[in-house]
Amino acid sequence: MAMSPIKEVTAQTTPMEFESAVSVRNISKNYGDVEALRDMSLEFPRGQLTSLLGPSGCGKTTLLKIIAGLLEPTSGQVEVNGKTVSGPGKDRAFVFQDFALLPWATVIRNVAFGLEMRGVAASEREAIAEKYIKEVGLAGFEQSYPHELSGGMRQRVGLARALAVDSDVLLMDEPFSAVDEQTRRKFQEDLLNLVQIENKTFIFVTHSIEEAVYVSDQIAILLPRPSRVSEIIRPSSFRDKGVDNIRRDPEYLDIVDNIWASLRGYVE
Amino acid sequence: MIVWGLLWEIVGQAELTFFIPPLSEVLATLFSIIGTPAFQKALAETAYAFFVGVAFAIAIGIPVGILMGKSRLLDELLLPWVNVFLSAPLTALVPVLMVLFGFGMKSIIITTALFAIWIIILNSRAGVIQINRSLVEMAHSFGASPLNAFFKIYFWAALPEILGGVRIGIIRAVKGVIIGQLLISIVGFGALFELYSANFLMGHFWAVLIVLFALAFTISEFLAYLERRVSYYASKR
Ligand SMILES: Nc1ncnc2c1ncn2[C@@H]1O[C@H](COP(=O)(O)OP(=O)(O)OP(=O)(O)O)[C@@H](O)[C@H]1O
Ligand SMILES: [Mg+2]
DSSP states (O other), X not given: OOOTTSOOBOGGGOOTXXXXXXXXXXXXXXXXXXXXXXXXXXXXXXXXXXXXXOSTTSSHHHHHHHHHTSSOOSEEEEEETTEEOOSOOTTEEEEOTTOOOOTTSOHHHHHTHHHHHTTOOHHHHHHHHHHHHHXXXXXXXXXXXXXXXXXXXXXXXXXXXXHHTTOSEEEEESTTTTSOHHHHHHHHHHHHHHHHHSOOEEEEEESOHHHHHHHOSEEEXXXXXXTEEEEEEOOOSSTTSOTTTGGGOHHHHHHHHHHHHHHGGGOO | OHHHHHHHHHXXXXXXXXXXXXXXXXXXXXXXXXXXHHHHHXXXXXXXXXXXXXXXXXXXXXXXXXXXXXXXXHHHHHHHHHHHHHHSOGGGGHHHHHXXXXXXXXXXXXXXXXXXXXXXXXXXXXXXXXXXXXXXXXXXXXXXXXXXXXXXXXXXXXXXXXXXXXXXXXXXXXHHHHHHHHHTTTSHHHHHHHHHHXXXXXXXXXXXXXXXXXXXXXXXXXXXXXXXXHHHHHTTO
């Protein structure tokens, strides 16, 4: 595979030029007879956004939920900030594909939910929630209910809820797949800003090649049957050229083409 | 309604049978007995048995239903029994209860609760089973304790179904409280019915019946109204 502008490395030999916030070590996961993940290892650099990209059924959601502590791996382990994961923890927050908002609660209560579960006092958690509602651009909708909001706005609530607990690691499972194209573009820009200003590690699952290349510092391409990390791509040159120029950048276009070339064989 | 009322009046006036007095007479009786101490005592006793019975059915039924929805083991253990009792002719159990708990209020309260509780359990269970899995995952991922998950997720997510169950349960409880009183006919309306029918006071009999029907209907409508208020989000979830 000729990918001249791209640094190509296998997972096992990732040079430790970055400090890892999350390390996935030899994870396997079986659902009964189905082998969803086999001996997968992957490093997630601190403060950066890593995308998991791959065809449907290659185990992206499974991997993300194992990192979140929502699923037990069959073997192997995950370390977050050097500590082995044994369940959900304060160091990680999840953004759900279907938003997972409480339909009976207002926006502000939804955003404060994580804090509520952590026992933060009502007035304090509302102040924090209000701040993040503003940050995701929903000021004025604090007292609205989820069903009164559009899909894009609902996901902003989900995002604010994950930000409000101030975890080191943000896990996002196809967060933008249920919103329309224009909203999605706006989201991608906002996400880039968020990675800049919030000192967090983002792990981002997506189906969209363009989206992955646009938002990621590092892209892990997963292939199915058996599920494995086939390559890790680190776009280097267009990240600081401004959000408006990325989609025209030659490196951006090359990477998109190359990823498509390696994935097309796996699309039914 | 009006047509049926008129029909009743005509049948009554025609004096086809002593069993059906004219509606106007029934209504007149209704107003005359509504103030009597006997009636009010019966009403108070019935209301007491009803509310205590319903309170027990709700307080036990909802948590049991939710736990059944959450736990596979508990569900397999209890579901067959719930289904048996739901369709069982509970009236037949009343004599057994009388033996166990005596000929008094206690037996009537238990009868009432028994009539109401099974559908409440079943509906709460159904409400929990249909709950959106990702809400449960969400709560788990934010570190919700089992108690928090119970009160902040399961209960609210299942609320429309729970209320539906409570409404049907309460309608059944009305039956329960009356049947209980009829079989254990020394308290409440049971005693009144006994008195009236023994003395062939059909006007009184019908008057009491109308009051009971009206009460049951009002309660059921009120609950249906509550249900509609809550289900505004149920369709959106
Ligand atoms: N609960 C489950 N029980 C059995 N098999 C499962 C379960 N969840 C996932 N799988 C299987 O594991 C494999 C990986 O699933 P996973 O959902 O992780 O893939 P994915 O990459 O997220 O797919 P998609 O892009 O469609 O979301 C698939 O073959 C799927 O059928
Ligand atoms: Mg998935």
